[in-house]
Each structure stands twice: as C-alpha cells, then as structure tokens.
Amino acid sequence: MEIFKTLIDWLSLLAIPVMILVFIGYGYLKKVRVYEVFVEGAKEGFDVGVKIIPYLVAMLMAIGMFRASGALDFLTWAVSPITNLIGMAPELLPMALMRPLSGSGSLGVMTELMNTHGVDSLIGFTASTMYGSTETTFYVVAVYFGAVGIRKTRYAITAGLMADAAGLITAVLISQLMF
Amino acid sequence: MLNHIWFWMIIASLFIAGINDIRNSSNPVKPDTTEEVAKAEKKESLNEKTYLGKVTSGAINAAELGVKIAIGLIGVMAMWLGIMKVAEEAGMIKKLGHLVRPITKRLFPSIPEDHPAIGSMIMNIAANMLGLSNAATPLGLKAMEELQKLNPEKDTASNDMITFLVINTSAITLIPASAIAIRASLGSASPQAIIVPAIMSATVATIVGLIVVKTLHHFNAKKIEKKNS
Incomplete structure (x- = not known):
C-alpha cells in the first residue's frame, strides 16, 4: 500500500512536467511554430x-x-x-x-x-x-x-x-x- | 430531466425553509439568562436567524461563487488549450487516440477513427486518475469541444457526450488525496487504508454508470427507429 502510494505520488508529480516537455518538444521537432500555435489555442x-x-x-x-x-x-x-x-x-x-x-x-x-x-x-x-x-x-x-x-x-x-x-x-x- | 430536478430543488428549498421558520417561531428556543437574551438580540439579524434568510443568502453567495469558479478556470484553461493545440498540430493527439482505439471503439462507437476527441478524452481520464484536477477539467472541456463538433444537434447532448460524462462523474482516482490528507491531519493510524475500497467503489460506479448509459442509448435508438418507420 505504502509503495503503491509513493509510486502514484511520483507519477502525479511528474505527469504535468513530462506532458509539457513531450508535447512542446515533439511539436518543436515537427517544426510546429510552437509559440504562435500555443497562443492561438490559448485564446x-x-x-x-x-x-x-x-x-x-x-x-x-x-x-x-x-x-x-x-x-x-x-x-x-x-x-x-x-x-x-x-x-x-x-x-x-x-x-x-x-x-x-x-x-x-x-x-x-x-x-x-x-x-x-x-x-x-x-x-x-x-x-x-x-x-x-x-x-x-x-x-x-x-x-x-x-x-x-x-x-x-x-x-x-x-x-x-x-x-x-x-x-x-x-x-x-x-x-x-x-x- | 434537469428541468424537473432544478425546479423541485428550488421549490423544496423554499417550502422546507418556510416550514422550518414557522416551526421555530411557534416554539422559539427561550434563552435562560438575561445575558443570553442580550447576546441573541445583538448577534443575529433576521436574515441570519431564519431559514428563509439563509436560503436567500445561499442563492446569492452561490451565484457569486459560480462566477468566481468560472473566472478562476480561465488561466489553466488557456494554458491547456495552448498546449493541446501544439500537440494537435504535431499530430500527437491523433497518435494517442490511435493507441487506445481498441478500448474506445466499444465505448464510443460513433466517433470516427483518428478523431482528436479520443485523444483529449483519454488525457482527461488519465489526469482524473492521477488526481490532477487542474489539468483534468481543461482537458475534459477540450474533449467536450471535440465531441460537440461531431454533434448534429448543438443544444442537445449526444450519446457520446453522456457516456463521457458518466465516466467523469464516477471518476476513478488512484489516490483520493484530499480525503487521505484530512485523515492524516486528524491522526488516523492508517490514512491510506481507504485507497483500495475507494478504487473498488469508483469502479463499481463506473461500470453501473456505463451499463445504465448503454441501456438508455439502446432504448432511445429503438424509440427513434419506431418514430421514423
């Protein structure tokens, strides 16, 4: 139980940074104009x-x-x-x-x-x-x-x-x- | 359905508050000492003392809270919509959707393969499981936007939307963090003991919800068929 909780806690902690890194990083590699596209979505x-x-x-x-x-x-x-x-x-x-x-x-x-x-x-x-x-x-x-x-x-x-x-x-x- | 529930909640509130007030005024709690009398008179206005007054301020406070929550959502919403847009342009959301296609094919049969709705829904469900509420709501709303693009009647919920919603309201969370935190703060011997029973209960809720939704979809489709023939 203790191990399970520690594992999930770490997973939760890492999820958002990893998601941002992978999405923005992959977009950049695919030559997406990341800043412009981000702004367009965010509006x-x-x-x-x-x-x-x-x-x-x-x-x-x-x-x-x-x-x-x-x-x-x-x-x-x-x-x-x-x-x-x-x-x-x-x-x-x-x-x-x-x-x-x-x-x-x-x-x-x-x-x-x-x-x-x-x-x-x-x-x-x-x-x-x-x-x-x-x-x-x-x-x-x-x-x-x-x-x-x-x-x-x-x-x-x-x-x-x-x-x-x-x-x-x-x-x-x-x-x-x-x- | 919501029309009825909403109406009856409000009517019941007013009615019950009125009855509670009448009951209280016919046999008021008599303060014992003169000190208490003075305190009671000074402290409470009619608005705080009566149930009808509480209902009024309850309604007004709730209206203010609604705006506060919605405005508070704008920042994270904009952030996630921006990130999701980048991921979409790069083709990642489609890839993600493709990966989970075997599962989602059964749950959402009418969504075309490779539609970005699938990727958004999966990310919302994953965020919910990890208890990332700041990410889960924006991702869920993004998924709803995608589902709305496939919806022929723009003011009416589609089958897929209802299925998605039920998965969300019975959300399986791997770690019910706030409940565990409160248990720990109150000195529980094992705050985490609720993890497994909570996951099991949420799983039952999800399964029952899906069965109910699929049954209702089925009967609804038959009703429409009958009408058309």
Whole structure:
C-alpha cells in the first residue's frame, strides 16, 4: 500500500512536467511554430470560462438554496428507512446526499463525521471511502455541458446519479466488510 | 430531466425553509439568562436567524461563487488549450487516440477513427486518475469541444457526450488525496487504508454508470427507429 502510494505520488508529480516537455518538444521537432500555435489555442480559454458562467450560476444557486434550507435533514429522514436495510448508519446519509451536490460541502460533512465519531471508526472510514468513490455529478454536468452550450442534457443526470448511488452503496458495503 | 430536478430543488428549498421558520417561531428556543437574551438580540439579524434568510443568502453567495469558479478556470484553461493545440498540430493527439482505439471503439462507437476527441478524452481520464484536477477539467472541456463538433444537434447532448460524462462523474482516482490528507491531519493510524475500497467503489460506479448509459442509448435508438418507420 505504502509503495503503491509513493509510486502514484511520483507519477502525479511528474505527469504535468513530462506532458509539457513531450508535447512542446515533439511539436518543436515537427517544426510546429510552437509559440504562435500555443497562443492561438490559448485564446479560446477566455470564451470557455465566460460560457460556463450561466450554467454554473444556475446549478450552484439551486444547490446553495437546497443546502441552506435544511432540506437535507428532511431528505435524510425520508430516505433512512431504505438505507437502514443495508445496515448503513443514519449518520452517513447526509454524506451520501451531499456528495453529488457539492465537493466542498461533502468534504465538510466528511471532516465533521470523522471529528465526532473518530477517524478510524467505521463511520469515519466509510465517510472517507464515500468521498473518494465518486465525483460531484451536478458540478461536472454544469461545467462540461456549459462549456459547449448544451442545455438539453437528456438522461445525463439520471445516469450520473445512478452511478453515484452504486458507488456510494459499494463504499458502505466494502467498509463494513473490511471492519 | 434537469428541468424537473432544478425546479423541485428550488421549490423544496423554499417550502422546507418556510416550514422550518414557522416551526421555530411557534416554539422559539427561550434563552435562560438575561445575558443570553442580550447576546441573541445583538448577534443575529433576521436574515441570519431564519431559514428563509439563509436560503436567500445561499442563492446569492452561490451565484457569486459560480462566477468566481468560472473566472478562476480561465488561466489553466488557456494554458491547456495552448498546449493541446501544439500537440494537435504535431499530430500527437491523433497518435494517442490511435493507441487506445481498441478500448474506445466499444465505448464510443460513433466517433470516427483518428478523431482528436479520443485523444483529449483519454488525457482527461488519465489526469482524473492521477488526481490532477487542474489539468483534468481543461482537458475534459477540450474533449467536450471535440465531441460537440461531431454533434448534429448543438443544444442537445449526444450519446457520446453522456457516456463521457458518466465516466467523469464516477471518476476513478488512484489516490483520493484530499480525503487521505484530512485523515492524516486528524491522526488516523492508517490514512491510506481507504485507497483500495475507494478504487473498488469508483469502479463499481463506473461500470453501473456505463451499463445504465448503454441501456438508455439502446432504448432511445429503438424509440427513434419506431418514430421514423
């Protein structure tokens, strides 16, 4: 485990420098006018940033309101009979519900759970596994589709949330097995 | 779908905040000592005390945050788009796409061979796995741009886009760095113990996501076929 982590840490550290070296270096060898081409590509960066603003504001506004209203407590109460069936502690439900909505929010819930129940308790362990098991679906949908101006997302959210649910439930079950 | 989720999230927030406020005002928490009374009166305005006030400031803060995130993205976005453009001109992105063709052929059957979308998507997935979030988002957005070029309906998500998105939202990260860092800071005996269970959970999420997407693609195609015949 320790070796695996060191290996990946080094790989992460080296990835970007190597990528820049190889791409720019290879381009130079292929006689690409590297500076001119870089600038031409980079000028689109501004447009992308501006383009995602309306999508991001719409999404974050709804999520911000939802979090502030105390709706999460209500949802926790409503969903807990189902999650009790797989032996999931009710304390973990806010974590599961927050994960697809907000990255910083779920990081906060995770820290809070580990503080109150102990880092190496089952709840602390499960919460951090849950955090690592999926991404913030709503944010990804807003940014990725926003960047290319797609408003009709079809079943992207449904599929994303089902994947999240599968990942979160697996995290709970595996943590129970490992403990 | 998103129309419904968005609408109901907002309506539920307002409704639940209202109920919470009514409940709180009908049986307010009575401060015990005069000292506490003075403190409560001085400290909290109605805006901070009520749920509806919190929802209002939640909405406004989120709107500001949205702009902050988008503007903050411009720099790294420009950098990666520049690097990717150089790589593209040199023919590297195509080569990369060619290399992983055996895998991506199944996942994205409608993308023509040698299309730069493949190379961008692979680089995004690799960056996600390594936890390089600064690189992953710009590369992912670059991939979306390439996918948009192949998309016949410019305001509607294509099948390939949805597949790519689901791979992204269930992103497999080899080292969940922020979770490990917090575990370590709280004095865990083995902060890295979550690596394997997290990878396993994310893998299940990705597989389930792909099955759901492929099934929905399939039914959708049949529906269109029926309509046309």
